[in-house]
Amino acid sequence: MDVTEILDTLNTEQRQAACSDAASMLVLAGAGSGKTRVLVHRIAWLIRAESIAPDRILAVTFTNKAAREMRNRIESLLNIPPQNLWIGTFHGTAHRLLRRHAKEAGLPTSFQILDTDDQQRIVRRLIKSLGLDENRWPAKQALWYINAHKEEGRRAKHLGESGDPFERQMQEIYRTYEDLCNRSGLVDFAELLLRTLELLRDSPELLDFYQRKFRHVLVDEFQDTNRIQYAWLRLLTQDNHNLFAVGDDDQSIYSWRGAVVENLQHFQRDYPGHRLVRLEQNYRSTGNILAAANALISQNQNRLGKNLWTDFQEGEPISIYCAFNEVDEAHFTVNRIQRWTEQGHARRDIAILYRSNAQSRQFEEKLVALGIPYRIYGGLRFFERAEIKDALGYVRLVSNRHDDAAFERIINTPVRGIGTRTLDVLRDLARSERVSLWQAMEQLIADEAIPSRSRKPLMTFQWLIQSLADRVDDLDLATTIQAIIEHSGLLNHYQKDRDGQAEQRQENLVELVNAARQFGQEPDLDPELSLMEQFLSHAALEAGEKQSGDSDDCVNLMTLHAAKGLEFDLVFLVGLEEGLFPSLQSLEDPGRLEEERRLCYVGITRARRRLILTHAESRRIYGKELYPRASRFIRELPVELLEEIRLTTKAQPTLPSGRKPAFFQDKPGPGAQFRIGQRVQHAKFGEGVILQSEGEGAQSRIQVNFTDAGCKWLMLAYANLTSL
């Protein structure tokens, strides 16, 4: 087999990594250094040069998208689809193992996956049923508690006795939640991972089998792994240490979600004899952009260390625009976008990156006003939409009557006269008898213990689900879902236009049937499992596209987190202000601040050719006017790389030193006596010193260095300064 083509296109370091003969390998892959390339070529190398059977390679990623891309690229590199190659997300792979070994894992074969929304509903309801005050015990907090413990591998039974009443209460919630999930056959995202870890750990035969099976394990985005994921990788590679990890500590931006960057160090400790390769040549950005990124990230402590370089030109300087407020910021940005596209550049190569989703609105408004197509990343995804989840709720209950999450969701959707009181009785009964809500309902109906006014709708519901199950028995997946949507009354329910979304919702339901039909044609389905179950799992694990592609050539708007892994010719990094980016919550904590800085690093390194940073002097946040200082991240960039953009109406005449601009000296009114060096008082900013001025008349602006608020450019006309 000719393997040169696998190696030809790689640089020295990439090649070292791809065809290494060391068991374990840690690849520190800087932004834009070709990390996916290395992974793909490594797999190709293993198959072609080392004759490893594809089914003995496991490659794990974090997102479905990354997994898909890797699969596609391997296919095109090898020219054939590598059969039985295990490429998938951590959760997808865990799910696959749990389905295969449900019994050993202590799960019913028909277990269902809870997404975050389902999980929160369950916890909220559970807190209620424990008779707790929802204000004192917010579901969100309990959710966080549960997930954090699961991500650390701790079950409720592992938690020690505590004298702390808060801790005790949380433990009880956790215990009850675990109990309920077990009874209903429900598995949340964290549970998928933890369960799989326990499965392998507690079953020596299985562990042995998979250790032998997977001769090579490869991981993408290794810096994002949490404790469970790392423990799981270690377990699988315990005997041969064949772990190939690719990551970048400088792009670790998910520690708040349980990612443990230290896993990079743990790797070095736990895999003695590993080889370490740094990929530092960047194939994406101009020299200036990389210099800025390097300078910024060098401010962080405890890095493994890495310096990006490129063969490309220096390129243009990095621009900074200081806007008056968030409206001006959007105005400026969108004007620049228009200018750029008029020069013949594609919109799809432009991105506006912000710290928080709330910032998108201003930009949207301006884009709409100028008729520039755009796309926002990060809305509801297809399988997360209410109507879709309702429909799937019926499907779930039909296939597993004990699925309490599904039961809760659809018991009164569409409304069928089952009110809160009846539900409370049901929940109490279910809890005290330790049965599912469905069983509680059956019991309640049988006992005739409730008034017939509440009993009747329950019976109707029971009959409905039963009849759906009968009707659907021998139908295929798509027809089943179609039938369920029609006969459950959901379609009818969503025909009523309450919020102008009726049409969209109905379309989505039709689309769901299409999706189900298409799903039946998928090539890599497991013939051992029912199609329905696989479809439901698919819906939970891969929530679908964020948005249907309305137009191909769109300006991209997204958060910095969402931008990781993407690249654009022109990038606007907006809202660079203290308290916004870095975020308010991170200002006090050096660790969190470093993560913000890494986030900024990620943002900068998204840009291929041109990077424009903006910040505003005044910004409305939650209805309050704030006057934030420019972000420290701007100050951390080398001045020589930067170019400040000023929108002056007229060119400023160069004046002999000592002379001040005329308007500055004899402008009538309260501003008359302002001059450079003058101490002034501002209503919001307090005292400061005038540094310089620019512009004429109504456009004239002055720069004032305030004692407390820092340096600001102000419109002289609105600044309302008094001299001191």
Place this chain on the structure above:
DNA sequence: TGTTAATAAATTTTT
């Protein structure tokens, strides 16, 4: 049972 008024909360989100 659906509407409305009040109230609270408000980063980031791969699965």
Place this chain on the structure above:
DNA sequence: TTTATTAACA
């Protein structure tokens, strides 16, 4: 400011 959730109401 916006948004979601809940309590009150007709």
